Amino acid sequence: MPCTPPTAWMNSRSELAAGRAELDAISAAGRQFLGTRHAILGGAMSWLSERHLVAATSNSGAFGVIATGSLSPGELRAEVKATFARTDAPFGVNVIIMHPELDALLQVCIDEGVGHVVLAGGMVPRAATDRLKQAGVKSIAFAPTLPVARKLMRQGVDAFIIEGMEAGGHTGPVATSVLCQEILPHLSDVPVFVGGGIGRGDAIALYMGMGAAGCQIGTRFVCASESIAHENFKKAFYHAKARDAQLSVQLDPDFPVIPVRALANKATEQFFAAQRDAIARYRAGELDQKEAQLVIERFWAGSLRRAVIDGDVEHGSLMAGQSVGMVEREQSVAEIVDELMDQAAAALAGRINRLSTG
Numbered sequence: 001m002p003c004t005p006p007t008a009w010m011n012s013r014s015e016l017a018a019g020r021a022e023l024d025a026i027s028a029a030g031r032q033f034l035g036t037r038h039a040i041l042g043g044a045m046s047w048l049s050e051r052h053l054v055a056a057t058s059n060s061g062a063f064g065v066i067a068t069g070s071l072s073p074g075e076l077r078a079e080v081k082a083t084f085a086r087t088d089a090p091f092g093v094n095v096i097i098m099h100p101e102l103d104a105l106l107q108v109c110i111d112e113g114v115g116h117v118v119l120a121g122g123m124v125p126r127a128a129t130d131r132l133k134q135a136g137v138k139s140i141a142f143a144p145t146l147p148v149a150r151k152l153m154r155q156g157v158d159a160f161i162i163e164g165m166e167a168g169g170h171t172g173p174v175a176t177s178v179l180c181q182e183i184l185p186h187l188s189d190v191p192v193f194v195g196g197g198i199g200r201g202d203a204i205a206l207y208m209g210m211g212a213a214g215c216q217i218g219t220r221f222v223c224a225s226e227s228i229a230h231e232n233f234k235k236a237f238y239h240a241k242a243r244d245a246q247l248s249v250q251l252d253p254d255f256p257v258i259p260v261r262a263l264a265n266k267a268t269e270q271f272f273a274a275q276r277d278a279i280a281r282y283r284a285g286e287l288d289q290k291e292a293q294l295v296i297e298r299f300w301a302g303s304l305r306r307a308v309i310d311g312d313v314e315h316g317s318l319m320a321g322q323s324v325g326m327v328e329r330e331q332s333v334a335e336i337v338d339e340l341m342d343q344a345a346a347a348l349a350g351r352i353n354r355l356s357t358g
């Protein structure tokens, strides 16, 4: 058995304790805002972030978020009730603001006593933030730039998520590290959570050291044992490397494509062909521009469900962030969260150690 000198052992133990204390200190505002043990949001993922994964996330001490996606208000109500039945810890709901029944979805959150609503998918309407504020529900919005964040802050948004292009699913054009430098130093009045490309606790320590209140993580939780993702979907994640999580490519500037990061598969190739075909038919006068755009937009309809639930990983969408290379096996949500927190504390301990001996 290797012999560890007692002083070194004591030092590493005390350093780790200092790292944990530092993590507690820098995450205090985020934890207080969420009402959780850890300042970690489980990023809402359509089809995946339902009662089981969300309750497991909240029970682990992090903050689970239900993905409304295309759920109807009735379906959301059932999901919220079922999640409350599985956890006493706080959780939130993510609503896409283009949802045709946005008002009714917000009303469900208010009626059911959801404490936090994440407003995703575009510029947040004032009516939504006013409504949530009046009901005492905290609103969290995405901030793609500093001016947008400032505007939304004046509008009454309580906290922000800034998410870089490394993230899985719909994503923006700027890297997480750059967004953090552009936004974090100038937005200290409200909690700002950072997401996109976070696979280890070291990155959590880094972004929180830069002033983030906490982090939002999606990809790392896809293969959790509590995740209902089809085994084929999980296997695709275990085998994938960072470079396999690619952005959807737009062929023609006249036919915009919303950038989505997903693992490349047969559907990716078919999407090229579908775009080429629609554009050719537009040029031949068979379709007008609107019709051709609609053909392109509809290509991915239902495709995430096809992959996540049905397990068709060739023809469905395998939305994944670049941190997918760090997903190696099935673990419980609690194991993942503990691992991330241990890594964050160790990274902070190392920093404290370097500062004190340097």
Ligand SMILES: Cc1cc2nc3c(=O)[nH]c(=O)nc-3n(C[C@H](O)[C@H](O)[C@H](O)COP(=O)(O)O)c2cc1C
Pocket: 042, 043, 044, 045, 046, 048, 067, 069, 094, 120, 121, 163, 166, 167, 168, 169, 170, 195, 196, 197, 198, 216, 217, 218, 219, 220, 318, 319, 320, 321, 322, 323
């Ligand atoms: C499979 C999948 C589905 C997603 N669905 C949604 C969604 O419905 N709404 C949303 O706001 N974000 C969605 N996201 C983004 C996540 O909420 C989260 O912000 C992102 O995964 C964080 O970056 P990461 O993947 O690098 O951890 C999705 C991400 C993935 C991987």
